[in-house]
Amino acid sequence: MTTRIGVVTFPGSLDDSDARRAIRIAGAEPVALWHREKDLRKQQVDAVVLPGGFSYGDYLRCGAIARFSPIMESVVEQAKGGMPVLGICNGFQILCETHLLPGALTRNDHLHFLCRDQRLRVENDTTAWTSDYERGQEIVVPLKNGEGGYVADERTLDELEGEGRVAFRYLGGNPNGSRRDIAGITNEAGNVVGLMPHPEHAVEALTGPTTDGLGFFTSALKKLVAS
Amino acid sequence: MARVVVDVMLKPEILDPQGQAVQRALPRLGFEGISDVRQGKRFELEVEGPVDRDALARIHELAETFLANTVIEDFTVRVEDADGNERPAGTGTAAASEGAVA
Amino acid sequence: MARVVVDVMLKPEILDPQGQAVQRALPRLGFEGISDVRQGKRFELEVEGPVDRDALARIHELAETFLANTVIEDFTVRVEDADGNERPAGTGTAAASEGAVA
Amino acid sequence: MSPQSHSHSLDTVKHAEQTPETDLPWKELGLKEDEYARIRDILGRRPTGAELAMYSVMWSEHCSYKSSKVHLRQFGEKAPTEGPGAEAMLVGIGEQAGVVDVGQGYAVTFKVESHNHPSYVEPYQGAATGIGGIVRDIIAMGARPVAVMDPLRFGAADHPDTKRVLPGVVAGIGGYGNCLGLPNIGGEVVFDACYQGNPLVNALCVGVMKHEDIHLAKAAGTGNKVILYGARTGGDGIGGASILASETFDDEKPSKRPAVQVGDPFQEKLLIECTLEAFHADLVVGIQDLGAAGLSCATSELASNGSGGMRVELDDVPLRDSSLSPEEILMSESQERMCAVVEPDKVDRFLQICEKWEVTATVVGEVTDGDRLEIFWHGEKIVDVDPRTVAHEGPVYERPYARPDWQDELQADDPAQLPRPANGEELRAATLALVASPNQAAKSWITDQYDRYVLGDTVLAQPEDSGMIRIDPETGLGVAVSTDGNGRYAKLDPYEGARLALAESYRNVAATGARPLAVTDCLNFGSPEDPAAMWQFAEACRGLADACKELGTPVTGGNVSLYNQTGEAAIHPTPVVGVLGVIDDVARRTPMAFRDEGHLIYLLGDTREEFGGSAWSQVAHGHLGGRPPRVDLERERLLAEILIAASRDGMADAAHDVSDGGVVQALAESCLKGGKGARIVVPDGLDPFVFLFSESQGRALVAIPRSEEVRFTDMCAARGMPAARIGVVDGDALEVQGQFSLPLEELRRHHEATIPELFG
Numbered sequence A: 001m002t003t004r005i006g007v008v009t010f011p012g013s014l015d016d017s018d019a020r021r022a023i024r025i026a027g028a029e030p031v032a033l034w035h036r037e038k039d040l041r042k043q044q045v046d047a048v049v050l051p052g053g054f055s056y057g058d059y060l061r062c063g064a065i066a067r068f069s070p071i072m073e074s075v076v077e078q079a080k081g082g083m084p085v086l087g088i089c090n091g092f093q094i095l096c097e098t099h100l101l102p103g104a105l106t107r108n109d110h111l112h113f114l115c116r117d118q119r120l121r122v123e124n125d126t127t128a129w130t131s132d133y134e135r136g137q138e139i140v141v142p143l144k145n146g147e148g149g150y151v152a153d154e155r156t157l158d159e160l161e162g163e164g165r166v167a168f169r170y171l172g173g174n175p176n177g178s179r180r181d182i183a184g185i186t187n188e189a190g191n192v193v194g195l196m197p198h199p200e201h202a203v204e205a206l207t208g209p210t211t212d213g214l215g216f217f218t219s220a221l222k223k224l225v226a227s
Numbered sequence B, C: 001m002a003r004v005v006v007d008v009m010l011k012p013e014i015l016d017p018q019g020q021a022v023q024r025a026l027p028r029l030g031f032e033g034i035s036d037v038r039q040g041k042r043f044e045l046e047v048e049g050p051v052d053r054d055a056l057a058r059i060h061e062l063a064e065t066f067l068a069n070t071v072i073e074d075f076t077v078r079v080e081d082a083d084g085n086e087r088p089a090g091t092g093t094a095a096a097s098e099g100a101v102a
Numbered sequence D: 001m002s003p004q005s006h007s008h009s010l011d012t013v014k015h016a017e018q019t020p021e022t023d024l025p026w027k028e029l030g031l032k033e034d035e036y037a038r039i040r041d042i043l044g045r046r047p048t049g050a051e052l053a054m055y056s057v058m059w060s061e062h063c064s065y066k067s068s069k070v071h072l073r074q075f076g077e078k079a080p081t082e083g084p085g086a087e088a089m090l091v092g093i094g095e096q097a098g099v100v101d102v103g104q105g106y107a108v109t110f111k112v113e114s115h116n117h118p119s120y121v122e123p124y125q126g127a128a129t130g131i132g133g134i135v136r137d138i139i140a141m142g143a144r145p146v147a148v149m150d151p152l153r154f155g156a157a158d159h160p161d162t163k164r165v166l167p168g169v170v171a172g173i174g175g176y177g178n179c180l181g182l183p184n185i186g187g188e189v190v191f192d193a194c195y196q197g198n199p200l201v202n203a204l205c206v207g208v209m210k211h212e213d214i215h216l217a218k219a220a221g222t223g224n225k226v227i228l229y230g231a232r233t234g235g236d237g238i239g240g241a242s243i244l245a246s247e248t249f250d251d252e253k254p255s256k257r258p259a260v261q262v263g264d265p266f267q268e269k270l271l272i273e274c275t276l277e278a279f280h281a282d283l284v285v286g287i288q289d290l291g292a293a294g295l296s297c298a299t300s301e302l303a304s305n306g307s308g309g310m311r312v313e314l315d316d317v318p319l320r321d322s323s324l325s326p327e328e329i330l331m332s333e334s335q336e337r338m339c340a341v342v343e344p345d346k347v348d349r350f351l352q353i354c355e356k357w358e359v360t361a362t363v364v365g366e367v368t369d370g371d372r373l374e375i376f377w378h379g380e381k382i383v384d385v386d387p388r389t390v391a392h393e394g395p396v397y398e399r400p401y402a403r404p405d406w407q408d409e410l411q412a413d414d415p416a417q418l419p420r421p422a423n424g425e426e427l428r429a430a431t432l433a434l435v436a437s438p439n440q441a442a443k444s445w446i447t448d449q450y451d452r453y454v455l456g457d458t459v460l461a462q463p464e465d466s467g468m469i470r471i472d473p474e475t476g477l478g479v480a481v482s483t484d485g486n487g488r489y490a491k492l493d494p495y496e497g498a499r500l501a502l503a504e505s506y507r508n509v510a511a512t513g514a515r516p517l518a519v520t521d522c523l524n525f526g527s528p529e530d531p532a533a534m535w536q537f538a539e540a541c542r543g544l545a546d547a548c549k550e551l552g553t554p555v556t557g558g559n560v561s562l563y564n565q566t567g568e569a570a571i572h573p574t575p576v577v578g579v580l581g582v583i584d585d586v587a588r589r590t591p592m593a594f595r596d597e598g599h600l601i602y603l604l605g606d607t608r609e610e611f612g613g614s615a616w617s618q619v620a621h622g623h624l625g626g627r628p629p630r631v632d633l634e635r636e637r638l639l640a641e642i643l644i645a646a647s648r649d650g651m652a653d654a655a656h657d658v659s660d661g662g663v664v665q666a667l668a669e670s671c672l673k674g675g676k677g678a679r680i681v682v683p684d685g686l687d688p689f690v691f692l693f694s695e696s697q698g699r700a701l702v703a704i705p706r707s708e709e710v711r712f713t714d715m716c717a718a719r720g721m722p723a724a725r726i727g728v729v730d731g732d733a734l735e736v737q738g739q740f741s742l743p744l745e746e747l748r749r750h751h752e753a754t755i756p757e758l759f760g
């Protein structure tokens, strides 16, 4: 049976088709999910990606309105049950708003939207979405956002560090003022990962700066096939 | 040290996509009975020295030239008292932007 | 119809790049004597029906669950009177978010 | 007639018939006396207030092209009739945007438009709504928008007001385009004091569709419903109608209407998805975006392009502001609205799709079997017109024009007299000054605020010569687009300036390996009432039309922006030309970066001493005079063929067009992009300064792997293309042998620091 990875489209999602393409290139079957869907189980997906974009225009706060979409209840429930969930950029913001991941994302410290090819270090190679990388490995994937500064209180930050839950760190200059150069984090169980940079834009040599992003999707695929 | 607050809101006739997005989300969240939402900015300024007529006039000017874009926004200057009450100390619109300091 | 205002500000310990950008610009604009600037959001809600204890409690909940992200933001609920004065009707921080409706 | 007697009463058609003597504020609405007389003539009575509102906006310069029409005709009259460009034309000038066949069943639509004046008043919103407007044009053709570009002109880089305008414009373009999910793949940023009080914000959008999805704006089929969908209508951009409403018909109401429109990119994103879904479900007969002149334009154009008439119930238009008068509703320019004509049995499904995307949609009228456009308000008829007279039969002017008396003097002011760098040391300094000058400096501080990755099909984006988008992931079919226009050249000679703009854009497309096919243009000029500006305009149109004919690239559509001036002072005549090219397989594209040491650097084309309007004359001397570089379109065509063949046959590893700043600027850019140095030898017989800084046209740099050298030079020789081996990719400095050496780091510092220092 093929592995089905769902990609949720909220009104204002932008990188949903890219995420589906990345899933296809990695060898899994992408499944388009509409935000009004109430029950994820009906779609029989094995994992879910919350893609980048400006859900609901990112008005109010990034991810704040999407968080209340019908599908999110089911995503939260499944995530708590261990289903792999990846939040990219806006998806990361949504995961923080739902408290599946701690902390929040705030306005870039330089106050501009920034699109650039970003070097990252993989800090945790044991999550559902990073097992195809090696700890300490450097990758380059596009970064593009206006509100990507990761913040959390000191205790939470210490906890994340202590438990190895910082999944990615920025290298070559902190692009947005993120605390402790954090680019992405994971939950305790390692099935939920959120990050600001866009691995789905680095899966083809022709259109991305590298193909370093593919590892996210092959990691999930391997894990799902194995389980 | 006193706190002066400058509220900046889109003029009523200007489209407020953010406020509208919030309002449209309310029923979905189960909130009824709110007929309009406008979203604006709030600046809290910590002022050294007394907040006298002169200081307020300068803050008014700051609001008008910098904090607000008076092409599309109105602003209000308020002084916060010890109880957290805020009393207006002048508003600015394109029309009434001069000498509005109370 | 009454207006209730919800102010949402970043918690003091969270970096406020927008406020800082304003503050940094002040000397260049010739403004002195302002020691700190914070920038937040102001929501003006037009409430149908009376703004009683019950309505305020619901708005407080709205602010806490939706308008503010209490991981990084504090909020204040204010009721505007006819003179444009705004009196606090409850504030919310992560710590004091319960039962804060006055 | 006193205002009071009409206050609160409705100016119906019947009322207009009964009160022929009533004065209307036609003058305040911008109409001329004879224009108003013609309206009365057409109607056989005085217009109602609502009719006057419609005629006045539709007959404005912006909507009717009344001063430019007679010149724009040449684009059709001189359009190439054979060759790939002519054969590819599917929809030409006159629709919202032209459409060209790019093969494999795909069609591409693209268009550039201006939003100059609003962007000066409110840079962020002006620029944002500029993107919004052009994107709606593209959706209305049935295409999915796939990329945007933004040719920009600002005042002097160090002028305080530029610090207000530029960051706002850039943030607005990014804020809107990024939120819509359209990659920004290119544009221009040019500074010149002539744009100080009148910046140019042009915006281009490219869309893709299958041939069968092309939709035109027309309202055929009696009984079909007219559906207005998208944002609610507010009082935006209706200064004129407010005059009408408040001064004449309803004096008591406040006439406070916003002059500035605020964009809602999220709403527009929903409009894109919802419109495309409705198209694909085959639910739409005709469609039109609401831009300038709002409902007046949409209803009159839809009706006049169709076979029948139209009846509209204005009460059914969803409003944001309930105090709007019918005149204001007709004139409102509220953003993010569209109008569709739908067969009655498909209306429910159309509305369902709107509901799915949370877009407000309302049936506001229907197609009738008459030939009148009738609009009702509170049950009374307030408009009864032949829609063609509103939309298509506006006034046409043959404005007087005359070559300005200063033109000769300007051309006589030859840059040959300017002092030049005389030795290696001075050439080095001149190079650094050039690459650091605001016009030649890296624009990444700006373009990094734009998303270039979204949609996942961006093959090339800024700072490449043209942006390139993959259309079909299976076959690799793609399109490339570049926009160019040099106002300094056009000031020296508007005819040649327009031809130069096309030549440069064409060359930029070919440099990436794509075959140039079609053109869109945005003509930014001063007041048509000034014979000098009108002459510039006429000359530029003539030049562009001639050049398009010669190169076989038809103009498919575009935009005219007049009255770009501050007081008496007009901007430089600024024709911005966008060229669209096709590439069969994007994997074959040629990027601009020098990537591999040892590759040989060739300069294609002839270098002459040409400094009129050059970047060097501006940077070193603040000089503008003489004649612009010579245009040889045959040479451009040959150069393009060489560049395309080099891409197709895998002979070139890099290519970069030579334009403003000359060879040294192009070398610096290719070196910095690839992080590789170059050792350059000045060709025999050329003065080093002329070699490095001249702006002769028809030239490009290419980097050729040694293994391909013979094949490449044979090809050039066989086709008669001058190709000079000028050096090799090597080391970490730009070295011009016998003259100077510039470490890349130093070059980079100068090139990249300027814009952040000015605006960061």
Ligand SMILES: Nc1ncnc2c1ncn2[C@@H]1O[C@H](COP(=O)(O)OP(=O)(O)O)[C@@H](O)[C@H]1O
Residues within 6 Å of the ligand: D149, D150, D151, D152, D184, D185, D186, D187, D188, D189, D443, D446, D447, D461, D462, D463, D464, D465, D466, D467, D483, D484, D508, D657, D659, D660
């Ligand atoms: N406002 C802008 N938006 C997007 N891209 C831009 C903008 N300005 C310049 N660019 C890009 O920067 C690069 C260099 O611009 P320019 O020097 O004008 O190119 P050329 O001279 O080859 O036409 C091009 O890729 C161009 O598309």
Ligand SMILES: [Mg+2]
Residues within 6 Å of the ligand: D464, D465, D466, D508, D656, D657, D659
């Ligand atoms: Mg170029």
